Amino acid sequence: MKRTKVLLEEKELPRQWYNITSDMPNLPKPPLHPATLKPVGPDDLKAIFPMALIEQEVSTERWIDIPEEVLEMYALWRPSPMYRAHRLEKALGTPARIYYKYEGVSPAGSHKPNTSIPQAYYNKQAGVKRIATETGAGQWGSAMALACNFFGLEVTVYMVKVSYNQKPYRRIQMETWGGSVVPSPSNTTNAGRKILAENPDSNGSLGIAISEAVEDAATHGDTNYALGSVLNHVLLHQTVIGLESKKQFNIINDYPDIVIGCCGGGSNLGGVSFPFLYDKINGRDLRVIAVEPLSCPTLTKGEFRYDFGDTAGLTPLMMMYTLGHDFMPPGIHAGGLRYHADSPLISQLCKDGLIEARAYGQTGVFESAILFAKSEGIIPAPESAHAVKCTIDEALLCKEEGKEKTILFNLSGHGYLDLTAYSDFMEGKISDYEYDDDKIREALLKLPVIS
Numbered sequence: 018m019k020r021t022k023v024l025l026e027e028k029e030l031p032r033q034w035y036n037i038t039s040d041m042p043n044l045p046k047p048p049l050h051p052a053t054l055k056p057v058g059p060d061d062l063k064a065i066f067p068m069a070l071i072e073q074e075v076s077t078e079r080w081i082d083i084p085e086e087v088l089e090m091y092a093l094w095r096p097s098p099m100y101r102a103h104r105l106e107k108a109l110g111t112p113a114r115i116y117y118k119y120e121g122v123s124p125a126g127s128h129k130p131n132t133s134i135p136q137a138y139y140n141k142q143a144g145v146k147r148i149a150t151e152t153g154a155g156q157w158g159s160a161m162a163l164a165c166n167f168f169g170l171e172v173t174v175y176m177v178k179v180s181y182n183q184k185p186y187r188r189i190q191m192e193t194w195g196g197s198v199v200p201s202p203s204n205t206t207n208a209g210r211k212i213l214a215e216n217p218d219s220n221g222s223l224g225i226a227i228s229e230a231v232e233d234a235a236t237h238g239d240t241n242y243a244l245g246s247v248l249n250h251v252l253l254h255q256t257v258i259g260l261e262s263k264k265q266f267n268i269i270n271d272y273p274d275i276v277i278g279c280c281g282g283g284s285n286l287g288g289v290s291f292p293f294l295y296d297k298i299n300g301r302d303l304r305v306i307a308v309e310p311l312s313c314p315t316l317t318k319g320e321f322r323y324d325f326g327d328t329a330g331l332t333p334l335m336m337m338y339t340l341g342h343d344f345m346p347p348g349i350h351a352g353g354l355r356y357h358a359d360s361p362l363i364s365q366l367c368k369d370g371l372i373e374a375r376a377y378g379q380t381g382v383f384e385s386a387i388l389f390a391k392s393e394g395i396i397p398a399p400e401s402a403h404a405v406k407c408t409i410d411e412a413l414l415c416k417e418e419g420k421e422k423t424i425l426f427n428l429s430g431h432g433y434l435d436l437t438a439y440s441d442f443m444e445g446k447i448s449d450y451e452y453d454d455d456k457i458r459e460a461l462l463k464l465p466v467i468s
């Protein structure tokens with residue numbers, strides 16, 4: 018019988034996260050304070066983050082220990098399986114070997130608990146009582162609600178309004194774990210009220226929801242903020258994905274030629290690829306591909322420059338690919354990919370040619386997701402389906418060129434709470450929004466110019 022799953026035992030769970038900043042040829046430029054435009058120091062971040070996470074954010078140590086309590090919670094679903102997609106390969110008639118690391122086995126259904134668990138842990142250690150956070154598709158909010166529930170913290174989740182309306186089951190999931198969910202933009206913060214005054218029908222965006230959550234945390238003494246992507250410590254926590262995958266490839270004596278991940282803020286892509294990029298930086302031949310939506314083409318159409326992480330300009334300015342902090346992407350179903358910018362680490366690695374980027378429209382993405390579901394069974398999250406589409410394209414190219422490449426992609430989540438998106442697609446209600454050049458140019462014009 019052909020081998021389908023590569024499994025690790027619990028005792029093989031990585032004991033340390035991998036910090037790519039110790040090996041990058043060029044480090045990202047430092048984040049800048051939004052008011053003074055001077056580099057932010059640990060003290061500036063203390064109002065919203067616990068010190069342990071701030072230390073991780075700025076650390077250049079290659080390996081960072083995973084606390085025992087975090088490992089115990091990881092063990093609820095980790096190590097996650099890596100599958101060989103035999104049936105998809107057959108459906109495509111490709112000579113490529115396709116593997117996927119499946120992060121949908123976590124209780125929240127995505128890779129996000131890999132970082133929500135340690136973030137809740139470090140906040141609890143620091144005596145914090147409540148977390149304020151944002152969520153796009155609802156995956157991060159549910160991961161944070163799960164983690165806060167485990168550590169006895171309260172959580173308020175600002176959920177992008179378009180997803181709040183499209184995905185009621187996500188809200189129920191968060192509430193089941195004890196979270197409070199507020200549709201964003203909301204009337205509870207200054208940032209939300211300002212947006213609503215300008216546009217009462219605003220669909221919301223991740224940038225707006227981040228502004229609301231940061232304001233909530235900064236104005237309540239017992240509350241900290243938690244971010245589900247973008248920041249260095251978040252990508253650090255996600256490296257368990259790639260570290261496990263490397264062990265799994267060792268077992269079967271293979272190694273990927275191409276590593277693929279969808280890219281919203283960059284955390285699942287960083288998570289799956291950084292441990293492999295370590296080898297690339299040290300001379301190994303390997304391609305890493307970031308996949309984003311055509312309607313929010315940050316890496317493929319954005320500019321590499323300083324911008325705010327949120328819409329209201331409350332967060333530090335980060336050096337990253339951006340479409341402009343008030344760029345409002347259309348309400349596509351891959352809500353988790355509707356972010357105006359990207360992680361500074363991913364951005365710098367793209368800039369330096371270590372990561373490539375590609376953008377796809379949603380109809381091709383859903384076609385690929387359905388082919389994957391029909392072949393492999395699992396219905397992918399609409400975000401993860403972007404990685405599926407790219408994998409299929411690369412596998413078809415292998416067929417055309419007669420090449421037997423090994424492809425790994427990260428199936429960052431399942432789509433069982435996103436079935437409305439599939440139903441809309443099957444009923445022909447989904448179209449390909451092109452990016453709007455003028456809107457992007459307009460948003461970029463408003464960015465601060467930093468010499």
Ligand SMILES: Cc1ncc(COP(=O)(O)O)c(C=O)c1O
Pocket residue numbers: 127128153154155156157245246247279280281282283284285286352353354398400401429430431
């Ligand atoms: C399943 C899934 N994959 C990917 C993403 C994109 O985020 P990131 O780029 O941080 O992995 C999200 C975001 O919500 C998600 O829910």
